[in-house]
Amino acid sequence: MRLSSEETAMLNGEMGEPRRWAMQHMVQVGRFFDAEDCVKVSQAHMMADTESLGEAGVELIEGLARHGEADRRVRIPMITDPRGIDFKHYRTLKQTDAMAELERRAVTAFEALGILMTDTCINYQTIMPPVRGEHLAYGDTGVVIYCNSVLGAHSNFEGGPSALAAGLTGRTPRYGLHLAGNRRATRRYRVEFQPQSLSDWGAVGGIVGKRTGSYWDVPVIEGITAQPTSDDLKHMGAAMASFGSVPLFHLVGITPEAPTLEAVCDPKTLAAEPVTGRDLADFFGNYGGKGEKVDVVVFSAPQLSIVEMRQLADLLDGHKVHKGTTLLAVTSPVVAADATRFGITRRIEEAGGLVLQGMCFYQSYAREMAIANGWKRLLTNSVKLVNIIGGYGYQPSLASMQDCVRSAIAGEIV
Numbered sequence: 460m461r462l463s464s465e466e467t468a469m470l471n472g473e474m475g476e477p478r479r480w481a482m483q484h485m486v487q488v489g490r491f492f493d494a495e496d497c498v499k500v501s502q503a504h505m506m507a508d509t510e511s512l513g514e515a516g517v518e519l520i521e522g523l524a525r526h527g528e529a530d531r532r533v534r535i536p537m538i539t540d541p542r543g544i545d546f547k548h549y550r551t552l553k554q555t556d557a558m559a560e561l562e563r564r565a566v567t568a569f570e571a572l573g574i575l576m577t578d579t580c581i582n583y584q585t586i587m588p589p590v591r592g593e594h595l596a597y598g599d600t601g602v603v604i605y606c607n608s609v610l611g612a613h614s615n616f617e618g619g620p621s622a623l624a625a626g627l628t629g630r631t632p633r634y635g636l637h638l639a640g641n642r643r644a645t646r647r648y649r650v651e652f653q654p655q656s657l658s659d660w661g662a663v664g665g666i667v668g669k670r671t672g673s674y675w676d677v678p679v680i681e682g683i684t685a686q687p688t689s690d691d692l693k694h695m696g697a698a699m700a701s702f703g704s705v706p707l708f709h710l711v712g713i714t715p716e717a718p719t720l721e722a723v724c725d726p727k728t729l730a731a732e733p734v735t736g737r738d739l740a741d742f743f744g745n746y747g748g749k750g751e752k753v754d755v756v757v758f759s760a761p762q763l764s765i766v767e768m769r770q771l772a773d774l775l776d777g778h779k780v781h782k783g784t785t786l787l788a789v790t791s792p793v794v795a796a797d798a799t800r801f802g803i804t805r806r807i808e809e810a811g812g813l814v815l816q817g818m819c820f821y822q823s824y825a826r827e828m829a830i831a832n833g834w835k836r837l838l839t840n841s842v843k844l845v846n847i848i849g850g851y852g853y854q855p856s857l858a859s860m861q862d863c864v865r866s867a868i869a870g871e872i873v
Contacts, residue, residue, distance in 0.1 A: 460489045460632070461496040469628055475530025477523045477572075481624035488621055489632030497630040498594050498637050503533070504582060505574070505622035506540040506598035508822040509561045512619075517565050520623075524571035532573035537626035538586060539569065540599045541762060541791075541819035542578050548815055553831035554824055574626065578817035579791035581762045583610065584689060586793065591715055594637060596625030600706070601697035601761050601843065607707040609692050611715040613637050616674070616706055635674075636707055642716065644679035644709055644724035646671050649731040652739060653685045656859040657694045657767075660687065661842030662742045664695035666734055668703030679709040679723050681731065687713065690764055697761050698842035746845050746857035748872045752783065754834040756867040758860070759789035759820040760844040767860075768798045768814075772806040774864040780811030781870030785832070789815045812867075820844065825851040838863050838872060 462470065470486065472479040485497060509517065523531055544554060544562040566576060577586055580599045583606055589595055591611030597603045598617045606612040615635040617625065625631045635641055648667055654660045663680075671678050678699075687695075687710075699705045709717035717723045758771060771788055780786045788807055790798065795816035798804045804814045821844060828834065829852050837853040839845060840863050845855040856872055865873045 460486055460494060462486075466497060466628070466630060475526060477526050477531045478627050480523070481627035482630075484620055484624040485628060485630055485632055489634065492632060492634040494632035494634040496633050498633040499629055500594045500596045500625055500631050501535060502587070502589060502593075502595050502597070503535060503537040503617075503622050503626040504540065504595070504597040504599065504602055505537065505619055505626070507565070507569070507619045507623075508541065508543040508819070509558070509565050510543050510822060510824050512565060514561070516619075517561060517568065520565060520568040520572070524568040531571065533626035534629040535626060536587070537574045538577040538579070538582055539574060540578070540602070541580055541822055542566075542817050543823045545815045545818050548813060551813065552823070552828055554828065558824055572626075577792070579762060579793065580819060581693065581764060581791055581794075584693070584764050585791055594631075596622050596631045598622045600700035600704075601693065603706050604696040604700040604708065605693060607636055608696060608709065608714050609689075614706075616704075641675075642677060642707060644729065645676045646678040647724060647726075647729045647731045648678055648680045648734050650680060650682040650734045652736045653683065654691070656840070656861075657690060658840045658842060658857060658859050659739065660691040661694040661698040661840075662739055663734065664698030665702045665842045665846065666738055666742055667708070668699035668701065668705050670732065671699075671703045671705050674704045674706060676705070677707050677709070678705065679711065679717060679720065681711040681720055683710065683713070690767055693761050693764075694842065698846070701843040701846045743857055746855055748836060748838075748854065748856040751836055751872050752870060753838045753856070753866050753872050754836050755785045755787065755832070756838045756863050757787050757789070757820050757844065758840065758863070759787065760841045760847070762819065763788060763790040763794065765794050765797050768794060768803050768807070769801070770860060771812075771864070772803045774861060775807055775810035775812060778810055778868045780867045783870050784867050785834070786812040786867045787815055787820065788812055789818060789820055792817045821847050821851065825853070829853060836872070838866055
């Protein structure tokens, strides 16, 4: 790899041990992906929940945090993905004090590095959303696909160590979606129905993601004439990334790089695959359970926007969650503060729901919570979550937000 004089100085340890470690990591990643050089990035976003970090990962961060302030502090704005603990409610969820203590240690170390503990996977809706052409080092898959596709920014999926290294150096290897040629469409889909609910949009993402199934392929989607909202595209992108490891999609006439189909591909050489109403019905059919007792209804993955929080409160007004069912609404600290200020949190909790902030359900010791609380059947409107949560021992079911709320009130899947 070609390195600038500044990058070479970091690699040689002239700017402190944390930056030497970080630049060495970047060079190793760059060589693996055949990157010719590095690109400057303006923001970094790190996934580093303590369930994934474990004791060894926390000790690594604590080791970096022991260096002098000038050596250890990140060089660019750096923020965090959801954590594994909501310190206010972790005992209610039957998480342990040991889990919370590991989380406190990680947070203390990250703060010493100058990282902003935003604890969110919806930073593009709440915290300095990037602009078209901006180069980033983002971690969460839903964050990356939204910022690449909807905002036209440039980021690969960065693992936790790589995102941290980018924060310390202000660099990431120039490969993948930092190269314009890799942003052209390689797969083409024509949707033959109009998505209605957030779970419909998520299902489109799940279907396209599963068919595409490759980090290196870029789908372009045509046929959707309904104008999506930010939340619609959030759910579609998160599901697409979850089912197919896809970091970028184009939606003809909607996303910035695809004003027309011809802008992102040659239609004569790229045939369209249909996505039909039957495909949608079959997708939902994979996540049944109608009539069964529902143990926990989860709105998470991605975290809820303030609009989703209000929609949930509206649906719950005048009702009570069934005594045998737990309802969890998971959002970011920024949205949680607004929801409290607007009275939304009070309305959800008066109905028997629990509002959690700064965490994500499947990154929060989900298996241990299932065992401790006796949860098995989980209902959600998140396509991303139903794809993931079965691996933690749950039986997932998928429905619209409206039907999730109806089921939470009834205590069974309606």
